[in-house]
Amino acid sequence: MCRHIGYIGNKEFIDKVILEKKHSLVDMAFQPKEMENAKLNADGFGIGWNSHENGKKFFLYKNYIPIWNDQNLKSLTKNIKTNLMIANVRSATLLTNTGYQNTHPFVFDNLLFSHNGYIENFETSIRSTLLSLLDKKLLSTIKGSTDSELIFLIIINIYKKEKSLLKAIKEAIKILSKVCKAAMLNFLIAEYKDKKYKLYATKTSIKLTSPSLYYQINKNKSIFISSEKLDKKKWVSVKNNSLIECSKNTVKIMEIEKS
Secondary structure, eight states, rough: EEEEEEEEEEEEEEEHHHTTTTTTTTHHHHHSSSSSSSOOOOOOEEEEOOGGGGGTTTEEEEEEEEEOOOSHHHHHHOOOOEEEEEEEEEOOTTTTTTTTGGSEEEEETEEEEEEEEETIIIIIHHHHHHHSSHHHHTTOOOOOHHHHHHHHHHHHHHHHHHOOHHHEEEEEEEEHHHOOSSSSOOOEEEEETTTTTEEEEOOOSSSSSOOEEEEEEEEEEOOEEEOOOSSSSEEEEEOEEEEEEEETEEEEEEEEOOO
């Protein structure tokens, strides 16, 4: 389980989005309000963001220590501006699945990915099935041992064929619904394509209660998506089985079909 935040909109310093909120990403790490499967998110954190100066390239800052123990975080986030970012604080499903390579978000070419949830019985029965679905070229890119990384690669596998991230997310959820008996599948995925950025989010699950998710459009038309409300301003609770597509100033919500 995790908590995560997505942002797309006007250029903003990273600390303004994730740290200088009444209920910040740090607060969600050590005192989450709506997380039922764990008490803390102390198994690492990560931030991914874009830079117009470097085209489609996404940058990462990740650490496997608790976010509140990172001495460089404030200095780093006060000096980087972005108009698209994803941040995550992690509570590992298995104690053996910690470390830098298992810390979110994950990046692949023009995509950035964070997962809030887990696949039940992943190690014992699901992992081998998901591996069998991947193109052999993608197998060599695996760096960690989590269900989240394999979910991302399933999406990438479809994306390379369909050339549409929206189709890839929908098809991946259908596949996971067939092979998983139980799972929580809240995703944040950022894409750079045709010189445009988009942010996608899902709230869905398989025979489990989906983790909480909200979105907010501020007065400047920038869009926040978060596992928990970041402040006391107006937030919209995302309904279960929803897929959100955000471009600058625009939010589109679709229903997820699992079959």
